[in-house]
Structures are given as C-alpha cells and as structure tokens.
Amino acid sequence: MKTVTVSQMKQIEKNAAESGLSYTQMMENAGARAADFLLAQTPPARSAVVFAGKGNNAGDGFVAARLLKKAGCEVTVVLTDGLPQTADTCRNLEKIQAMGIPVFDFLEETAAVTAQLKNACVAVDAIYGTGFHGALRQSMRLVTEVLNAGGRSILALDMPSGVSADTGEVSPGAVRATWTMAFDSLKPAHLLEKSIPFCGEIVPVDIGIPAECHEILE
Numbered sequence: 001m002k003t004v005t006v007s008q009m010k011q012i013e014k015n016a017a018e019s020g021l022s023y024t025q026m027m028e029n030a031g032a033r034a035a036d037f038l039l040a041q042t043p044p045a046r047s048a049v050v051f052a053g054k055g056n057n058a059g060d061g062f063v064a065a066r067l068l069k070k071a072g073c074e075v076t077v078v079l080t081d082g083l084p085q086t087a088d089t090c091r092n093l094e095k096i097q098a099m100g101i102p103v104f105d106f107l108e109e110t111a112a113v114t115a116q117l118k119n120a121c122v123a124v125d126a127i128y129g130t131g132f133h134g135a136l137r138q139s140m141r142l143v144t145e146v147l148n149a150g151g152r153s154i155l156a157l158d159m160p161s162g163v164s165a166d167t168g169e170v171s172p173g174a175v176r177a178t179w180t181m182a183f184d185s186l187k188p189a190h191l192l193e194k195s196i197p198f199c200g201e202i203v204p205v206d207i208g209i210p211a212e213c214h215e216i217l218e
C-alpha cells in the first residue's frame with residue numbers, strides 16, 4: 001500500500017468517482033471493511049459504540065454501525081459534533097435511525113453514553129479522519145477522554161481523531177487507538193514516530209478504488 005497526502009487522496013477519490021465508483025459506494029466499502037474487521041476478531045465484537053463527528057469519516061462509522069447491527073451486534077451511535085454536514089453522511093444517519101439503532105448526543109446525554117460504553121466490547125472512532133486540522137476543542141477533549149478511558153479496544157477509522165494526517169501532529173486529548181484502519185492508502189501520520197503510538201496497529205484496507213486511479217503517484 002502506498003503513502004499519500006490528504007490532497008493526493010482527494011485526487012484519487014475524485015479519479016475513482018470519475019471512473020464510476022461513487023463517493024457513496026466508497027463510504028459503503030470503507031464502513032463495510034470496518035464492520036468485517038470487528039466481526040472477524042476472536043471473539044467477534046458483540047457490542048459496539050460508534051463515536052461519530054460530522055464529516056465523511058462519520059459516514060463510514062454509520063455504515064459500520066448499520067452492518068454490525070445487521071450481523072447481530074448490539075450497536076449504539078454517539079454524535080459528538082451535532083448533526084452531520086455532508087450528504088452521504090446524512091443519508092447514512094437516516095438509515096441507522098430507520099433501523100432503530102439508538103443515537104445519542106454526547107453533550108446532552110453524557111451519562112447515558114458512559115453507561116453504554118461501560119458494557120461495550122469495542123468503540124469505533126469515526127469523529128475525524130483526514131479532514132482534521134488544528135487542535136481538538138476543549139469540549140471535544142471531554143469526548144475523547146471518555147472514549148480513551150476504560151481500556152476497551154478502539155478501532156479508529158482512517159485516523160485516530162486529533163491526529164493530523166499529513167504531519168502526524170498530535171493534538172492534546174487525541175484518541176489512542178488499538179487499531180487504525182487505513183482506507184485505500186497509508187497517510188503520512190500512519191508512519192511517523194510521533195503519531196504511531198496513537199494509531200496502534202495499522203490495518204490497510206482496499207475500498208474498491210481501481211489501481212489506475214492512483215496514477216497521479218507514478
């Protein structure tokens with residue numbers, strides 16, 4: 001798997017979209033790989049709490065939540081940043097709501113979230129992916145503190161939230177993942193000394209982007 005910057009990744013996704021693989025399908029594939037991974041653990045995940053932000057990273061998390069639920073896993077979703085801001089992510093939130101998956105708002109229902117997390121086998125970090133920049137806000141650090149507490153396994157989607165993909169800069173309060181699933185390509189932060197401890201084990205996954213869409217890198 002190659003290493004690409006965030007802007008190169010955007011170009012690769014654009015090439016994929018132009019070649020017929022929609023952004024919606026890429027999100028579906030990313031979330032499906034995450035669900036498959038958790039179900040393939042020994043023992044398979046029986047309960048999961050998915051922490052979701054407002055960008056496309058959250059959309060991947062909603063897809064994973066839906067597919068985990070379909071496979072019989074008990075799933076709860078926690079919105080950490082209010083309602084989603086991208087069309088695909090909104091559509092995927094609607095789907096999980098239609099399935100009856102409980103959706104909590106972290107700020108309004110912190111106690112309920114903490115209780116759900118206590119009983120969960122695994123947490124999924126779908127707060128920020130490659131779109132993260134700067135530092136985690138103080139209010140978000142309360143979220144990541146709860147997520148990081150308790151010694152439960154954490155699967156970070158694409159990036160642990162609070163880590164900048166291009167530079168590996170780690171914001172105070174960043175998520176400390178057990179595994180980080182790298183979608184399509186590695187990002188610099190997956191390989192940098194300062195961010196590696198926050199990524200845990202890197203799990204590279206194919207989200208269906210054809211090889212020729214990477215030709216900008218040749």
Ligand SMILES: NC(=O)C1=CN([C@@H]2O[C@H](COP(=O)(O)OP(=O)(O)OC[C@H]3O[C@@H](n4cnc5c(N)ncnc54)[C@H](OP(=O)(O)O)[C@@H]3O)[C@@H](O)[C@H]2O)[C@@H](O)CC1
Nearest residue numbers: 023026027030055056057128129130131132133134135158
């Ligand atoms: N392209 C695709 O279709 C595919 C993408 N995929 C997935 O999407 C991910 C990238 O998605 P994304 O570009 O939407 O960015 P994401 O990481 O969700 O976050 C953006 C949001 O966070 C916000 N924000 C950032 N920093 C912040 C801060 N310090 N404090 C507060 N807010 C902050 C930012 O706000 P803004 O910068 O606009 O102020 C914006 O609202 C990628 O990693 C992969 O998982 C896959 O599904 C495959 C198909």
Ligand SMILES: [K+]
Nearest residue numbers: 125128157159
């Ligand atoms: K993430």
